[in-house]
Amino acid sequence: MAAVQTLSSSAVPTPPLLSASKRQTAAGGKPLIQVQNAGTANKKVSFDASKHLRFKEPSKVHTMAELGYAENRGVSPIGVSEPFPLFSPDAIQQMRAEVLGDEVWEKHQYSSELAQCQLRGFAPDCAPFVYDAWRNPEVLSIISKIAGVDLVPVMDFEIGHINISVQTEEEKNKAMAAVVERMNRDADEGEDIDPIVDWHTDSYPFVCVTMLSDCTNMIGGETALRCGNGEVVKVRGPQMGSAVILQGRYIEHQALRALGTTERISMVTSFRPRSSAIKDDTVLTTVRPISDLGELYLQFSEYRFEMLEERLRDMNRIIRDRKRARRQFDTRGVKQFIREQIAFLEHMDREIVQDDKVKKGVVDDSHLVSEDLRQQRSRKRARLAKH
């Protein structure tokens, strides 16, 4: 097992293993979660960047090169940022009130092998504040500057994806006791067997992970990243109102389990480059089994077809301009362009899997790049099958 280092300077203890623990989440029902401090959230508030932003630059961003990856692996040389303050406490309360409303839990809750409880696709209908926040030009400009590339939300369905982990006070204490007991037995295999979100690469180029829970007493809860050389490093998780930006399509990562708190609710919004000229390696592997398929396929097709329209228009302009300038037709260049667009369409055809072939909650292994993580996953499957 590779050594684990911490990228951040702050001393965050490693969340150790819990042998037989089962994180309690809302599988099916809505847990009791404190939604608001008296009154704020009942008022309908519109997102206003001048009131709701508390942005401060991250202390550091780590490049792909620093993580041991080639600079041209992704769509930007930036790999991951340290956590940075983004939204005001009022904004977070407003987001919590929208996200934790009954309608969202009834209509938009999903669960998969990778993560036990997620809320998805609710923002346009049920969470106008969340929806507007992530489409706000000032917010997009902040995210883009840190990411090193101009970004837009990948599609409406992915605005405000929520990962939920909740436990009662009693479960929290039990989990802590189990960890202490395990540490005494010194049985650290270096593997978090009950992470909040297991090892994966994201389906989309960039994510912004925003914390909606109070993490003052949280132990763990960081993001583990796998470097180019196989080493595992950790980035400090964000505090309430803070965020982390990660080029998650190109870096295997895992959201480590959090101890010492009764809830960890994170909001993960996914982004793609604004420019249609930049490659779009988006896949639907991790999201197909936890989505309204019709909605996901429609939005994926819509933005990819728009990209294609723009690319074709741009290419037409180029060939007409050459003609006007009395230059020869660029046969080689145009053929290359055609091949790239064929590959672009073939990629779409592969990602849009027939509805009856998609199993709810079941993710295959194509989101894992490294052989040892694939093996770790099959060991875990075997272990779960026994219980």
Ligand SMILES: O=C(O)CCC(=O)C(=O)O
């Ligand atoms: O909850 C988090 O910290 C983010 C987890 C993650 O990597 C994901 O949802 O893709």
Ligand SMILES: [Fe+2]
């Ligand atoms: Fe992720």
